Amino acid sequence: MQWSVIFKKEMLENARNIKWIWVPIVFFIFGIMDPITTYYLPKILESVGGLPEGAVVDIPMPIPAEAFFYSVSEIDSLGLLVIALIGMRLIAGEMKSGVYELVLSKPVKYTNYVTAKWAGFVLLVVTSTFIGLLAGWYYVNLLFGDLGFDAFLTTFLLYSVYSLFFTAIIVFVNTWFKKPGMVLFLSFLLAIGIDIITSIYGHILTWSPGHISSYVNDYLQSGTIPSEMWGTIGTTFVLIIIMLLLSIVILKNKEK
């Protein structure tokens, strides 16, 4: 009951901020940008010129699966940046402006507050990711050849696990500081830290969330989901739950 009220408030706010319009549009652009530029790269090089006489521009065209992964990595980098920029004010901004005290002056459970805010954020992020990847997949089919819809759907579902994880990091860091800039910086520090640790100890930590995008790439290349993926999904969900629980505990202890 209470949960859905906060969730609806979050939805309403995202609609008023027109986030529901601009974030999907931006992800759509991110999704199709790389397939298009890769496709036209030889032509762009030709028209820009500066090449010696008789030089032949011969850049091998990527296979469809490879080209689709360009869209994924675009959303994995620029997309995450946009997500973090939106999310840095999620709770920290409300604390700063006083909305937070206003909401919690009513008998609102911290659990409801944190999970509803996270869910609202996730819905926006996952919808935008879906639109971006769908657009990328469509362009890959037009430009580079056939790639099955199941490949798109599996990629989207697997990658969404990482989106959930990243948004949970942002919610978690939001409970530490009131300064949005700090939240942005630390969220990235945490996410990049996990990536670095994963790349160093990757052979031991085969279930680390940092592997998700490379497992998605493996899946696109081979057509089968790597067996470690299921363990990774398990760990990621456990980490998400831990981070959300910690956020609730931190907020509870903050006042009084």
Added chain:
Amino acid sequence: MDLNWGLILPLLIIEAILIVVALIDLIRIDETKGPKWVWALIIIFLTVLGPISYFIFGRRQD
């Protein structure tokens, strides 16, 4: 240079929509961080990046 406009056009249209949405919002909003006309220039002349930075940094968050 032969471009397939069927491929490029959707991108241009969606970029235009983004700019128009940002401009409409800029006109309707009461206050922005910094002068409005600067944001208008940023939105129009910096493709994609302009509208995004307006939505993230330009709108007053309170």
